[in-house]
Amino acid sequence: MGLTSGSTGIKAVDMGLVVKKQTEDDKVIALAGNPNVGKSTVFNALTGMNQHTGNWPGKTVTNAQGYCTYNDRHFVMVDIPGCYSLMAHSAEEEVARDFVCFGNPDAVVVVCDATCLERNMNLVLQTVEITPNVVVCVNLMDEAERKGIRLDLDQVAQRLGVPVIPAAARSGKGLDELMQAVCDRLDEEEKGETIQIRYIRPIEDAIATLQPAVETVCGETVNARWLALKLLDYDASLIHALNESLGFDVTGDALVQEKLEEAKQIMQSRGISLEELRDKIVSCIVLTAEDICNDVVHHERTKREIRDRKIDRILTSKWTGFPIMLLLLGIIFWLTITGANYPSQLLSDGLFWIQDRLMDLFVMMGAPVWLRSMLVEGVYRVLAWVVSVMLPPMAIFFPLFTLLEDLGYLPRVAFNLDKYFKKARACGKQALTMCMGFGCNAAGIVGCRIIDSPRERLIAMITNNFVPCNGRYPTLIAIITMFFIGTAGMGASFLSTLILTGVIVLGIVMTFLVSRLLSATILKGVPSSFTLELPPYRRPQIGKVIVRSIFDRTLFVLGRAAAVAAPAGLIIWVMANVFVGDASLLAHCAAFLDPFAQLIGLDGVILLAFILGFPANEIVVPIIIMAYMATGSLTDMSDLTQLHTLLVNNGWTWLTAVCTMLFSLMHWPCSTTCMTIKKETQSLKWTLISFAVPTGIGIIVCFLVASAARLFGLV
Template sequence: MGLTSHSTGIKAVDNGLHIVKEDENERIVALAGNPNVGKSTVFNELTGLNQHTGNWPGKTVTNAQGKCRYKDTGFIMVDIPGTYSLMAHSAEEEVARDFICFGGPEAVIVVCDATCLERNMNLVLQTLEITDNVVVCVNLMDEAKKKKIRIDFDQLEQNLGVPVVGVSARSGKGLDGMMDRLLEVIENKEERHPFRIKYTAPIEKAIGILQPLVEEQLEGALDSRWITLKLIDRDETLMHTLHEQLGYELAELPQIAEGIEQARNSLEEDGIELEKLQDNIVSCIVLSAEGICLDSVFFDRCNYNARDRKIDKILTSKWTGIPVMLLMLAVIFWITITGANYPSQLLSDGLFWVEDRLSEFFMWIGAPVWLHDMLVLGIYRVLAWVVAVMLPPMAIFFPLFTLLEDLGYLPRVAFNLDKYFKKACACGKQALTMCMGFGCNAAGIVGCRIIDSPRERLIAMITNNFVPCNGRFPTLIAIISMFFIGAAAGVFQSALSTLLLTGVIVLGVVMTFLVSKLLSKTILKGIPSSFTLELPPYRRPQIGKVLVRSIVDRTLFVLGRAVMIAAPAGLIIWILANIQVGDMSILAHCTSFLDPFGKLLGMDGVIIMAFILGFPANEIVIPIMIMAYMATGSLSDYQSLSQLKDILVGNGWTWVTAVSTMLFSLMHWPCSTTCLTIRKESQSWKWTLVSFAIPTVMGILICFLFASAMRLLGLA
């Protein structure tokens, strides 16, 4: 999410891989870099509010563009996806590589982390294989200074053969110098001699066989050495993009196809199998990166990262890592539960005050009662309830979640859970998408983009619903408080609620592992893929940017989708509750029909119907129950938990009903917003239906087994 082109006045939009300029004198510059190096901070400092975001054509990968002006030169900055390499193992890597290669940038700024420069150098070297017009921006110099890391920029620049500039993007220090060097690269048309990776003798020999043929065919349009290496390595994604750009299949031209065959035969004769070629290429890149940094990066303190390692001994230990993670999760839930109560009540009072004014307005204009009830008691009341219940918890949870992300803790969560996901034949990155699901399952589904494997991405999407979102928290917390906390009050009540809620969530996580394993052995068979997990250094979070990013990009985005769906849902609920068939409303007929099925699962027809009508937004499940039990014809609020408990117990609720309802709330179909997001991300109605059916079947099965066991034991 972000500001749109309409709100900022930017007319430059992506047309395929190419950026359309508003002014022909503008310069297009790509911003590349590893994740967690501050690339977006550099982008934001340069472009300010003059930016907009969207998706790359045909991709679910974010595309951010922005404008800036420096010394009378206009720039269109394109913030390409953060990647560790350009070898196209993921959609992000493919987009980044294709834009650098085919998108027409006049220069590429590669942002690096000064505290781990050698690791970042891999991306710099791969970028230099594609283009000579590179500026290396070494960010986080303030962090490097704290850790007593010195960088000899003159030597590093000499080693790389391209400009290298140190900056501290958070404070804006060094960015002017970087822009000066960028102008030099763009305006100086003299031939540059950047560093070229020297591969092993067999690989260089194979390149020598094919490169003259490729160079003759491309006529200088692309770097022939890099294209040659990709042809030998059988990079299918690049071949597809090359075909789109050139209009013909380069690898299928007779002389090129023959040259590829000769080059591959040469490698096999020298003992390098094609399957092992990429490993050899990566080894050469890593060794080159080490050599470049050897005489230009110095550590004045050998234990420069000692503090981080001490913290990691606690946060990632096999003995303390999981308990600390659960404790931190419980603390976040406690803050969310306790902190959301007061603003939620204030918001509710304000919105229902507006409802009273709307009612007065309808009376003043003499509107029919049915119109007032349909629009105000139906549509508006549902909207008001969704906003009052959803907004405060999200406005607390998402900033806390983003704060952990900014601190560098979330990759530690993925590290702790990686072995469990591996046992489930799933990807460790699923831990991060699962964490996002606590705030909103739709946001968790969008987060699945970080998973490279399509199979594992689908597993993460299908199982994300087992993590309860904040829309289900009100139902879970209310039931826990009424039936299991008892006479506890004040701080003890919120603490016990948090403890029990954390237990319910742990059950959801266990179900995630079990269902992931089941999917991996049945409809989504496969071997878990390996991935490189970076544990970034701990950093002081930028509170202001955390608040803006979490509120704008997550909270308001999710709330907007929920509101759009809740409005028509309010109309449907009102119609069902107010149109009579015989001596009962349609809603009453539906609950009576569902009652035998509900009893089988330890619940009743009203509860099942409340979950069905709560499909647009889980927040309205309890109000629908009250409306159905009391036959009020519109959504009803409750003044206190004791009042609500009296209503529920009076309608046959027991502790078994409470547990069954909690289990079904934890494991039932995704809400409509999540389903639409799954459809958008998977581009498939089939997988959307699977994502709907699997948690529903699991919820029915678990509730049936629990209720049957209680009946056999005579407890229900």
């Protein structure tokens, strides 16, 4: 989007992040704020499409930078990750803290939510404690007005000692005033006195003891009072980042060590242990935030707020919340299933028309038959198949999913499922990553970044594969239609969606069970707490929803899938066309796998199709057809009656259909998801575990179902 990593420009390196300046005079402005305060909206409004994105070095946390010009002055805006505090508990909070503390931004704009100013003040106070170059942007003033909230922001500014600017970024109001305030703050030679958080007396005495030593060692490179407090409240990641920034180990200085021990003794002699210190610090910050917001927030309940609360009572009720959730899920699946058929067929026709032209081109060039068959019927056909089957459902599902996100419904889903994830000793935010997995498991894995605890993040990644992605829908729907409901027009579509929803509920149940199993074994631990905001219901911005979902999710996932589909096409073609004796390599491999596959209710062809379908689940059924018909390339069979006959003639029963559906629901993640897990965890070990856990459980479940059916003579 906009400028890319290849763009020209002057680079300034701050805390490992390459801040790309267009001129030496550009000022770097950090945009900070809690999640869901409209920080990204402010960023997008200020920078337009003049942006580029990437990852923070060594982190899986994305950064966004953009360029803004105001009154002939140029700014580099850095959208740092949303966080509630600079006392880091996650990779996102570490990145935000380190950039504010050591990234040397010329100013920090802290974006707040006008509808809950007091809660946002925690981050403002911690930022002002580090640097005086702060401007507070109180966003969502239009939301506050609709909720009957009036704010005396002049009083807030006076108490903080920094500019406080009202804004409504969605409509562009207040942004000129914000940039003018930033310019004024940068131009001030002497900053006025900013608020100083007053801690309880023992902590203040300890800070006073340590602060002079810190000033002696560090000079003016960092706020000595703040650093003294952070040395007392020891945070290993912060001290590591500090030492990297300073170029030496501040804790290794003899004077600092001596005064640090003296300061600790002062606190302990007053009854404050090091374990209690952070709670005391947080309490003082919260009390200061309350004092600042005292008598400046005036709230009158509005019709809209009363309406929102009534809607919440329905959507979050234990009696109505879950039925509505399942109904919406079913509607999304039905729209995805039925809506994808026509564009998928059009895309398929177009891509396979290109295949015919490519074949004609190779014939004109006099290429050998084996070469054109391998490249066109092998590599290109598999790639075209994946794109034509994968793109339309994603292009429908992701906008619908993003629509619910923009509307404000998804946090209600997380609220409903939170207590069940807590019982599984996992994080309630896993509900959101699980929902993303319905579109694509790789996107769900990336979404796990929102989970702070590394243990709970791993649980979410390992179990995300238990909800089927859109690549598995065609297989599930075809089997449901052929073996359980027949083809009955619209009735078949409705019943198919109903049974598919039941299969997905089974996947959700397995997610809870496996999360609990992991929490009791290889990922033991206590579930963490987190702040779950229920944002106001908002009218979705349809255009932005479509653009964001297509570019940020659909094309990202499709690109990774295409990268592995092409080489997979080559492997499949070789196995189908290279013969040993009277049978192809494909047939030999299927015969080798058949005894084990029969144990779990499948056959060798089905199991081999799942293995060869590792690059993309969309090609599993075409591989099954190709193997049964002994053709040399993937073959489509859109007539389900004809396909049903083919499967039955090759030994399929209702049990084979059930076990194939169960194995499709519970088997290894596709290659795109595995690549994403490896990138997110930076660990081959956890990638292999994420591969092995669903596979092992899928084999066990299929074996138990097949054994029970045979034991009771049902087949």
